[in-house]
Amino acid sequence: MALKVVSEALSHGGRQLVLSHDSAATATPMTFSLFLPPQAEQGRVPLVTYLSGLTCTHANVTDKGEYRRSCAELGLAFLAPDTSPRGEGVADADGWDIGLGAGFYVDATETPWSANYRMWSYVTDELPTLVEAEFPMLDMGAQAITGHSMGGHGALTVALRHPDRFRSVSAFAPIVAPSQVPWGEKAFTAYLGADRDAWRAHDAVALIESGARLPALKVDVGGADSFLERELKPELLEQACIAAGQPLELAIRPGYDHSYHFVSTFLPDHLAWHAERLR
Numbered sequence: 001m002a003l004k005v006v007s008e009a010l011s012h013g014g015r016q017l018v019l020s021h022d023s024a025a026t027a028t029p030m031t032f033s034l035f036l037p038p039q040a041e042q043g044r045v046p047l048v049t050y051l052s053g054l055t056c057t058h059a060n061v062t063d064k065g066e067y068r069r070s071c072a073e074l075g076l077a078f079l080a081p082d083t084s085p086r087g088e089g090v091a092d093a094d095g096w097d098i099g100l101g102a103g104f105y106v107d108a109t110e111t112p113w114s115a116n117y118r119m120w121s122y123v124t125d126e127l128p129t130l131v132e133a134e135f136p137m138l139d140m141g142a143q144a145i146t147g148h149s150m151g152g153h154g155a156l157t158v159a160l161r162h163p164d165r166f167r168s169v170s171a172f173a174p175i176v177a178p179s180q181v182p183w184g185e186k187a188f189t190a191y192l193g194a195d196r197d198a199w200r201a202h203d204a205v206a207l208i209e210s211g212a213r214l215p216a217l218k219v220d221v222g223g224a225d226s227f228l229e230r231e232l233k234p235e236l237l238e239q240a241c242i243a244a245g246q247p248l249e250l251a252i253r254p255g256y257d258h259s260y261h262f263v264s265t266f267l268p269d270h271l272a273w274h275a276e277r278l279r
C-alpha cells in the first residue's frame with residue numbers, strides 16, 4: 001500500500017485514520033486524515049473534503065472540528081489534507097501567511113516555491129486518485145467540498161473549476177477574492193508572479209464573474225471575525241453571486257470569531273446540508 005498508517009482510532013463507531021505518503025505532486029511526504037463512518041463497513045459512502053486555513057495541518061480540524069458524530073450519523077467520509085508541503089529543503093519565509101502552512105491551493109510557478117508548492121495538483125488530482133484507489137468504499141461520484149479561511153478559498157476555487165465533481169460546496173470564513181486582499185496579494189505575487197491575469201484562475205469572485213458556477217453554495221462567516229473586513233470580504237462574493245444569478249446561502253453569525261470554536265459550531269449544519277445533496 002502506498003499509504004502509511006500514522007494512527008487509527010475508533011470514534012462514534014467509525015475509523016479516524018491519519019495517513020502519510022510520498023507525494024509526487026509536492027515531492028515531499030504528505031500527511032492527511034480520513035474519517036470512515038460506520039456505514040463504510042457495509043457499502044460505499046459519500047466523501048466530504050475539508051481544506052484548512054493558514055497555519056494549519058490536517059490536525060487542527062481533526063482535533064478541534066467536532067465533525068465525527070455528524071459524519072457517523074449521516075454516513076459521510078471526511079478527508080482533511082495538509083495546507084502545504086513540509087520537510088527538509090522546502091522553502092519558507094518570515095510570516096505565517098506565506099510558506100509552510102500557507103500553500104493557498106495553487107501550483108507555484110515562481111522560484112523558490114515552484115519546487116514543492118503544488119497544492120492545486122495535490123488536492124485536485126493526486127490525493128483524490130490515491131484515496132479512491134486505497135479506499136474502495138469511498139463513492140467518488142458523491143463528493144462535496146468545504147473549507148475554512150484559506151481553505152474556504154481552496155474549496156470555492158477547486159469546485160468552481162471542477163463543477164461536475166462536487167454536488168455541494170460550502171465554506172467557513174472564506175477568502176473569497178484573494179486578488180483583492182492583502183493575504184492573497186502577498187501569496188499570489190510570491191507563488192504565481194506579478195501578472196494578475198494568472199491569479200484569476202485562483203480567485204472565486206473572478207471565476208464567478210468569468211462564468212463559472214456551482215451546484216449549491218453555503219457560506220458562514222463570524223460577525224466578530226477579526227479578519228472579516230480586511231481579508232474575507234463576504235460582500236464581494238455576495239455581489240458576484242447576485243450579478244451572476246448564482247444561488248448562495250450566506251449567513252453572518254453574530255459574535256463568532258475566526259477560530260475553531262466558530263467552525264465546530266457550524267460544521268454539523270454544513271455536513272447535514274451536504275448530506276441532503278449527496279443522497
Ligand SMILES: N[C@@H](CCC(=O)N[C@@H](CS)C(=O)NCC(=O)O)C(=O)O
Pocket residue numbers: 052053054055056060064096148149150258259260
Ligand atoms: N496564526 C495566526 C492566526 C491564523 C489563523 O487564525 N488561522 C486559522 C485559519 S486562517 C486557523 O485555523 N488557525 C489554527 C487554529 O485555530 O487551530 C495568529 O496566531 O494570529
